[in-house]
Structure formats: structure tokens, C-alpha cells
Amino acid sequence: xxxxxxxxxxxxxxxxxxxxxxxxxxxxxxxxxxxxxxxxxxxxxxxxxxxxxxxxxxxxxxxxxxxxxxxxxxxxxxxxxxxxxxxxxxxxxxxxxxxxxxxxxxxxxxxx
Amino acid sequence: xxxxxxxxxxxxxxxxxxxxxxxxxxxxxxxxxxxxxxxxxxxxxxxxxxxxxxxxxxxxxxxxxxxxxxxxxxxxxxxxxxxxxxxxxxxxxxxxxxxxxxxxxxxxxxxxx
Numbered sequence: 648x649x650x651x652x653x654x655x656x657x658x659x660x661x662x663x664x665x666x667x668x669x670x671x672x673x674x675x676x677x678x679x680x681x682x683x684x685x686x687x688x689x690x691x692x693x694x695x696x697x698x699x700x701x702x703x704x705x706x707x708x709x710x711x712x713x714x715x716x717x718x719x720x721x722x723x724x725x726x727x728x729x730x731x732x733x734x735x736x737x738x739x740x741x742x743x744x745x746x747x748x749x750x751x752x753x754x755x756x757x758x759x
Numbered sequence: 760x761x762x763x764x765x766x767x768x769x770x771x772x773x774x775x776x777x778x779x780x781x782x783x784x785x786x787x788x789x790x791x792x793x794x795x796x797x798x799x800x801x802x803x804x805x806x807x808x809x810x811x812x813x814x815x816x817x818x819x820x821x822x823x824x825x826x827x828x829x830x831x832x833x834x835x836x837x838x839x840x841x842x843x844x845x846x847x848x849x850x851x852x853x854x855x856x857x858x859x860x861x862x863x864x865x866x867x868x869x870x871x872x
């Protein structure tokens with residue numbers, strides 16, 4: 648069964664460093680998403696991506712964040728200069744265009 | 760704006776007990792409602808959904824009914840199993856606001872034999 652995969656499962660970084668979180672969406676899907684969940688809080692939408700451009704973004708998705716689909720399979724989230732408050736679980740999701748979004752297992756980001 | 764509130768966990772039950780996890784929502788439009796489940800070490804999986812008022816979503820013995828009058832979408836199961844132990848997320852999607860899902864905080868269910 649096709650699934651969304653994410654790497655790494657856990658990333659530890661120093662404050663101010665750049666991190667890139669990687670996702671491989673389901674191969675025939677067209678819509679891609681990033682969400683995050685700070686420990687003990689809600690899962691929050693960050694950004695959606697369709698047709699090689701951002702289609703929606705939340706207030707959280709400021710200039711320190713960027714997304715890219717560098718090839719036909721990967722979808723990445725870059726955080727340019729990490730802050731302590733960026734520590735969270737980051738989920739990638741993809742959709743074929745219907746309402747159901749398929750989620751990856753998440754990357755736990757720890758900023759020290 | 761749109762939001763989802765679900766009951767705080769953890770919920771601890773014995774096998775074969777009845778489960779209810781409450782979820783209420785606030786939406787400006789006519790949202791679709793979802794329950795996602797996350798098993799340990801895995802991603803969020805869609806458990807069930809309902810797209811309009813009075814619809815009932817069901818899957819794997821779980822049910823939830825879209826109640827517009829009470830803005831609720833409570834998750835129920837008549838007899839839980841140990842394998843149902845997971846985190847359950849209520850979510851909504853409002854087409855007027857885009858395709859992003861808006862989630863509740865999640866409720867951890869632990870079932871013991």
C-alpha cells in the first residue's frame with residue numbers, strides 16, 4: 648500500500664542552524680502539506696503546495712520557512728535559522744485532490 | 760475563525776468497554792469533519808469522515824455523527840480492543856477557507872486487557 652515517508656525520524660539541531668525535513672509523498676498525488684505539533688498542543692497547518700507553488704500558508708509559515716519540490720518525488724521543508732520554539736513534530740501529508748490527506752509518521756525536531 | 764475542541768485525555772478503558780471521545784467545532788462555513796487515528800510510530804490515518812449534517816461516518820466499529828445543531832462530532836465505539844490504543848484526532852476542513860485541516864489536540868486512548 649502506498650504511503651508517505653519522512654526522514655529523518657528525529658533531528659536534533661542547535662539554535663540558529665538550518666534544517667531540512669524531507670518527505671516523499673504518494674507518487675500520483677498532486678497536493679502536499681506540512682503540519683506541525685508542538686508537544687501538548689494542537690496539530691497546526693503550516694503550508695500547502697500544488698502545481699509547484701504555495702497555495703495556502705498559515706501565519707506560522709513566515710520568512711524563515713520555505714518549501715520545495717526539488718525533483719519528482721521529494722517535498723522538503725526548510726527552516727533557515729531555527730529557534731527553540733520550532734521544536735515540534737512535523738508531519739508531511741499528500742492528497743490526490745479529494746478531501747482525504749495521507750500523513751507520514753512525522754519528524755521530531757529538537758532545537759537546543 | 761474555525762476551530763476544533765476535543766476532550767482531554769488520556770482515556771483509559773478495559774477491553775470491551777464503551778468509548779466516547781467528545782469533539783465540538785466552530786466553523787464559519789459548512790465544514791467536513793474527520794477523525795484521524797495515530798498508532799505508535801505511525802502517521803495519522805483517516806478513521807472516518809462526514810461531509811454534511813446528519814451524516815454518520817463509520818469504520819472498524821467506530822462511528823461519529825455530524826450534528827450541526829450541537830456543532831459536534833463525537834467518536835464512539837461499542838466495545839474497544841487493546842489494538843485500539845492510539846491517539847485520536849478530530850479535524851475539520853472548510854472549503855471556504857481552503858484545503859487545510861484544522862485539528863483538535865488529540866486524545867490518547869489506552870485499552871488494557
